[in-house]
Amino acid sequence: MAAPAGPKFADLYELKEELGRGAFSIVRRCIQLSTGLEFAAKIINTKRLSARDMQKLEREARICRLLKHPNIVRLHDSIQDEGFHYLVFDLVTGGELFEDIVAREFYSEADASDCIVKILDAVCFCHDHNIVHRDLKPENLLLASKSKGAAVKLADFGLAIEVQNDQPAWYGxxxxxxxLSPEVLRKEAYGKPVDIWACGVILYILLVGYPPFWDEDQTRLYSQIKSGAYDYPSPEWDTVTPEAKSLINCMLTVSPSRRITAAEALKHPWICQRERVASVMHRQETVECLKKFNARRKLKGAILTTMLATRNFSTGRTLQSGASGSIAKKPNGGMKEISENASNMTDDAPDPKISGGAS
Structure with missing residues (x-):
């Protein structure tokens, strides 16, 4: 006897305006009919997905169902309905954390500490559940609302993976x-420490408004990262406390086995003794640099999305804003998937929990 069909999406939710769009998905505001509460529905056209893409979608839904934390965008519902898969998430309306910072009248090192605590709390929760995000960056750090003091929310688990405790492996x-961390660039086995490296990059930016590793040439950028070649130039770093630099050093440790964990970072003096050690001086120069950093990454993302759209149009493919599931050629002639954000690149290994091995 066949199992009874589950409820249809339209029986539970009413769709409203579009919020965003990807190659195979649309995000729309929706209202839960039984409560009147607002959510964001990510609607995936499963008829257009390959078997590999379906595995990734199932992995994303499986991971998001596990992650119920105040600093993580929560998945409330997952519904398969006539060729579409609906993922119903929190509706977050506050925009990006980094955009909020530059709009503030006052921003200090202590505020940066408060921000990274929220991020580390979310990352620690993920790692406790053996989930690695793999794409921590400003675009995925959102605010629940535009209210002052709104919760920071970690978003977009499209590249997240399930790991075996602290055992590293090659996940693509x-x-x-x-x-990206040095071990990923070296194509070595990796795990939870890759998220801590990304947190170190984010913290560096939170303190001075620009990244620790930067070069227009990607080969030189990757060389900097693999060797851990960053510094604390004057004058902007002169007013940052030694404790803040200490935490960055612990996060940006090249060896993943010696890199601080999320749980350890939350016990670092700059975090747990913030009132005593973190400076409360307004960091105007950081805000100004962060404005330029935000503008530069938005422009770069827009240019890359346009380039990908043009390339896909010329080869008969359709690519819409946000490039989830689309394909771009690698220099060696192979294919590389572009994630939901056009600046991401992934060449994932098959999911061992689904495929059972290499394909």
């Missing part, structure tokens, strides 16, 4: 260039 090349 995935992430965003400036936030």
């Amino acid at each position: 090349f995935a992430g965003t260039p400036g936030y």
Whole structure:
């Protein structure tokens, strides 16, 4: 006897306006009919997905169902309905954390500490559940609302993976260039420490408004990252406390086995003794640099999306804003998937929990 069909999406939710769009998905505001509460529905056209893409979708849904934390965008519902898969998430309306910071009248090192605590809390929760995000970056750090003091929310688990405790393995090349860890760039086995490296990059930016590793040439950028070649130039770093630099050093440790964990980072003096050690001086120069950094990454993302759209149009493919599931050629002639954000690149290994081995 066949199992009874589950409820249809339209029986539970009413769709409203579009919020965003990807190659195979649309995000729309929706209202839960039984409560009147608002959510964001990610609607995936499963008829257009390959078997590999379906595995990734199932992995994303499986991971998101596990992650119920105040600093993580929560998945409330997952519904398969007539060729579409609906993922119903929190509706977050506050925009990006980094955009909020530059709009503030006052921003200090202590505020940066408060921000990274929220991020580390979310990452620690993920790691406790053996989930690695793999794409921590400013675009995925959102605010629940525009209210002052709104919760920071970690978003977009499209590249997230399930790991075996602290056992490293090769899960494929995935992430965003400036936030990739040395071990990923070396194509070595990796695990939870890749998220801590990205947190170190984010913290560096939170304190001075620009990244620790930067070069227009990607080969030189990757060389900097693999060797851990960053510094604390004057004058902007002169007013940052030694404790803040200490935490960055612990996060941006090249060897993953010696890199600080999320749980350890939350016990670092700059975090747990913030009132005593973190400076409360307004960091105007950081805000100004962060404005330029935000503008530069938005422009770069827009240019890359346009380039990908043009390339896909010329080869008969359709690519819409946000490039989830689309394909771009690698220099060696192979194919590389572009994630939901056009600046991400992933060449994932098959999911061992689904495929049972290499394909």
